[in-house]
Amino acid sequence: xxxxxxxxxxxxxxxxxxxxxxxxxxxxxxxxxxxxxxxxxxxxxxxxxxxxxxxxxxxxxxxxxxxxxxxxxxxxxxxxxxxxxxxxxxxxxxxxxxxxxxxxxxxxxxxxxxxxxxxxxxxxxxxxxxxxxxxxxxxxxxxxxxxxxxxxxxxxxxxxxxxxxxxxxxxxxxxxxxxxxxxxxxxxxxxxxxxxxxxxxxxxxxxxxxxxxxxxxxxxxxxxxxxxxxxxxxxxxxxxxxxxxxxxxxxxxxxxxxxxxxxxxxxxxxxxxxxxxxxxxxxxxxxxxxxxx
Numbered sequence: 001x002x003x004x005x006x007x008x009x010x011x012x013x014x015x016x017x018x019x020x021x022x023x024x025x026x027x028x029x030x031x032x033x034x035x036x037x038x039x040x041x042x043x044x045x046x047x048x049x050x051x052x053x054x055x056x057x058x059x060x061x062x063x064x065x066x067x068x069x070x071x072x073x074x075x076x077x078x079x080x081x082x083x084x085x086x087x088x089x090x091x092x093x094x095x096x097x098x099x100x101x102x103x104x105x106x107x108x109x110x111x112x113x114x115x116x117x118x119x120x121x122x123x124x125x126x127x128x129x130x131x132x133x134x135x136x137x138x139x140x141x142x143x144x145x146x147x148x149x150x151x152x153x154x155x156x157x158x159x160x161x162x163x164x165x166x167x168x169x170x171x172x173x174x175x176x177x178x179x180x181x182x183x184x185x186x187x188x189x190x191x192x193x194x195x196x197x198x199x200x201x202x203x204x205x206x207x208x209x210x211x212x213x214x215x216x217x218x219x220x221x222x223x224x225x226x227x228x229x230x231x232x233x234x235x236x237x238x239x240x241x242x243x244x245x246x247x248x249x250x251x252x253x254x255x256x257x258x259x260x261x262x263x264x265x266x267x268x269x270x271x272x273x274x275x276x277x278x279x280x281x282x283x284x285x286x287x288x289x290x291x292x293x
Contacts (some may be wrong), residue, residue, distance in 0.1 A: 009032045011125060016239055017176025021231050021281060022197055024204045026064065027096065027157050028277075031138050032085035034061055037078055040137055041065050044110045046103065047154075051291055058129070059083075067153040070288055074154050074204035078223070089139055090220025094158030095208060096140065099147035105131050106144055120175060121146070126185060133163040137220070150201055157226060161272045162215035164191055166247055167208050170270050171195045174243040175228065179207060189213075217272075225267070225275035229284060236278050237266040247271055263287050264283040 023089045029182055031037045034052075041047040047065040059082040066075030076096070088107035100106045103121045111117055118141065119133035124213070130146035145155065161167040171177045177195040184191045189212040196205030230236045237255040248271035255278075264280040 002013045010242055013235070013239055013242060014173060016232075017174065020176060021129055021229065022176060023204075023229055024196070025229055025279060025284065026066075026075045026077045027226050029140065030079045030081065030084070030087050030222050030224065032080070032087065033137070034063055034078060034080035035204070036137050038063055038065065041076075042114075044113050044115050044134075045106075045142070047076075050129075053291070062261040071247070071285065075220035076154070077227075082204045082222060087138065088218075088220035089222045090218040091193045092160050092217030092219050092274075093223040094141070094160055094207070095133070095143045097143040097145055097153065097156040097158065099145045099150050099153050099155045101146075101148060103130055103144050103146040104105075107134070108238055110134055115293075119231060125188060135234050140222070147201070148179065151200065152204045152205060155200070156205045156207045157270075158192075158209060159274055160217050161208045161274075162195065162206060162217070163271065164193055164210035165269050167210075168193055168195065170243060170247045170249065172205065174240045174249075174268075174270075175276070177206070205263070220275055225277050227277045227279050230278045231281050233266045233278050233280050237268075240266070240268045240278075244268065253277075257283075 014083045038049055042049060047067060048071055050064045050066055054079040060079040061080045063078045064070060064075050066073045107117055107121055116135040117132065118135050121130055121132040123129065124131050129265045134142045134144060136142060168179060177197060179193055180196050181194040191210045192207055194200055194205045194207045196203055233255040237251060241251055248268050251266065251268045253265065255264065257264050263283040265277055267275060267277040269275055
């Protein structure tokens, strides 16, 4: 399969991500106390614990939480490494965002449960959207956004980048995403671009922020990656490899099955060093149903 893909002309290969069946599956990050974070997310945000697994031989545990089943919803995958209770979030990771129909009630509920509100609900600078910011027990920031009913309450992941135009080009070409919103705020010296596979109100998107004059950020060791589905990890890896040669970044895991799990994946870094894992659609669903059995 990989050999066959390599014979495909590059122009034709670059069309693949637009035809592929893709969606954002989950964000992976590390926490210092799994049960504490599960309690906070379920009680304060209203997320559901979807599955949990302990891998003692590898000395880590995972928990998956979200607002609906993993088959259809973007979720968070929390990783607890035995004995590690603290991580450095770095300056590059921004926040996760949750859409809510009543931001004022949500903020009061979080405050009543001991959550830290870092920005009270109010319209965004220079706009009308009402937002607030909350800090979770590990220091990850969650933006709360006042919004009507949405199929994707866990609505975006914000990452800071050093060259917005390059990032946009990379995610369009390597991953087949499209820019669904762009906001320039010269008075505050930043520009944001939201990219995804459908409109912002319909699905989870990636939000990239460029702060004027800042080209590098620290990554820390807390936030890990996002995972995206694909119908063909081999062909998708060929595309990514082609795009990294033009724009930077690199493949960090060649396409193939994970030993013991047999789920086919490939992973890569974008030009800023942010990691993405592409996961085979069918294998992902099999993995979910295997855990249910």
